[in-house]
Amino acid sequence: MEIYLIRHTAVQAPGICYGHHDVPLAATFAAEAAQLLPKLPPAPYRVVSSPAQRCVALAKTVASAPTLDERLREMNFGAWENRLWAELPPAETTPWMADYVTLAPPNGETFGAVQQRAAAFLAELAATAPTGPTLVFTHGGTIRALVCHCLEIPLRNAFQLQIDYASVTRLQFQYGRWQLITLNK
16 A cells, blocks of 8 residues: 655745644645646545645645545644744743644644544554555645654654655555655655
């Protein structure tokens, strides 16, 4: 079974903390989507997307009705959502940046929680063993969390992985284990 983890295209949200919040896509959407298409396998494939509009818009370039799954959302930043990073109180952000795996923003979730829900999605997908590849349209943080889960990399090292907009990370489930085939292609 092959999974293609696809990050949404660039957004127009300079300096804004966003996770669950829908932000507008950058004017480069069409060009980025066109560059992505040759990186995808030939149809047929299953298409699953985060419900965030930035993911759904890209998923709809390959499937008219992608399956939406809440577990693929980006991290919930709670009270920080849709605020400028520069305006967030250092008394809140400093401890969180030192331990984002187990500390949550006010009314938000931990990065560990992101990994748990995303890993549950992946386990369910592996259990159903779909034939053909599955395209998963999601977010940079979610992709990092999944790669760390699959390769048993400590989650605190997740942001050492570069995940560009409109990039593809390919995983293969074989012999009861996940293998990383490509990262950030």
